[in-house]
Amino acid sequence: MSYKIIIDSCGELTEEMKKSGNFETASLQIDVGGHHIVDDETFDQADFLKKIRESEECPKSSCPSPERYMEEYHCEAEHIYAVTLSAELSGSYNSAVLGKNLYEEEYGEKDIYVFNSRSASVGETLIGLKIAECEKKGLSFKEVIDTVEAYIEEQHTYFLLETLDILKKNGRLKGLKAVVATALNIKPVMGSTPDGNIQQLANTRGMKKGLVRMVEQIVADLKNPEEKILAISHCNCRERAETVKNMLLEKAGFKDIIIVDTAGISSMYAADGGVIVVV
Structure with missing residues (x-):
């Protein structure tokens, strides 16, 4: 089965993940010192850290919109998974779930599942890799979900x-x-x-x-x-x-x-x- 894994941009993608064709990033956005930054492939860490040092205000972030997730779900992949940073720390999870609801209202039901990583950064990376591993093994959509949710339970x-x-x-x-x-x-x-x-x-x-x-x-x-x-x-x-x-x-x-x-x-x-x- 074809599959797609969407990871919000708090999770880092390795070069291999980027090249695989199965991973996409849903970008969060940051405002700091009067600058608006999209957390995508254009992100410049050194320049960003410089802006933080020069700003008297604390940087703020905003999560991808439900419509952004809906766009990512609208594809030819048969199994679609979203991985977000912890729902306790961001609205990204709720946004991804709302995006699923919007998609199904517009296009009908599809195999879409949103994982709450209960983590961030490379925690999301590992969850994405686990999903891909399960898909490569030929597990069913439900088996992938159950296996990865169990994996999240054990993650530290x-x-x-x-x-x-x-x-x-x-x-x-x-x-x-x-x-x-x-x-x-x-x-x-x-x-x-x-x-x-x-x-x-x-x-x-x-x-x-x-x-x-x-x-x-x-x-x-x-x-x-x-x-x-x-x-x-x-x-x-x-x-x-x-x-x-x-x-x-x-x-x-x-x-x-x-x-x-x-x-x-x-x-x-x-x-x-x-x-x-x-x-």
Whole structure:
């Protein structure tokens, strides 16, 4: 069966995914310092980070419209899947579901399913790869959905950032009581909750100790790593991502490893120097 996988632009596509012909991106948009940026192949990370540094206002993002998703669903593929960043953090999931409803009102029923990643960035990447793996195995539409939903249940997301300012100012840290003392160089290790919210896992002083603590937490949570892909995204800090990869490889073996640069939305929230790990 022919299939199409739409991933909102908080999820990064690898070069292989871009070349496959099965993946499309639904772009979010960003406003910063009077500039309007579409998070697509034209995104310039270095220029974007410069605009953030120069702006006194916090950058804001907006999700793809239901009509945008509807357009992506209108294609010849028999099975269509959308993967969005966590519904607890963005309206992208609801927009994708509304787009499905609009499509079916206009054109009739079709095999379309929207996955709430309960994650972001490379978490969405891994879900897209899992869908493709299931399709290549010849699973039915329902079997793909059931298999991938089970995969999402087992997925863990971790991140360590130089600053949580943008997450905090945009209301993405609701419910977290801890106050980050930037002056003391406190770097909290963060992670996702089962429902796709953000939780604080540990406090460390300095990025170096933070990376060690994050790796310790990842290893503590790992089950059957040899069956899993380790995915790391970074915002302008490839060396830091490689350090995390090497520390994890000292503790466990993985089926594969992916390292990517953060796209626009992930760069906005990760900020310069941020690292995200999903396994």
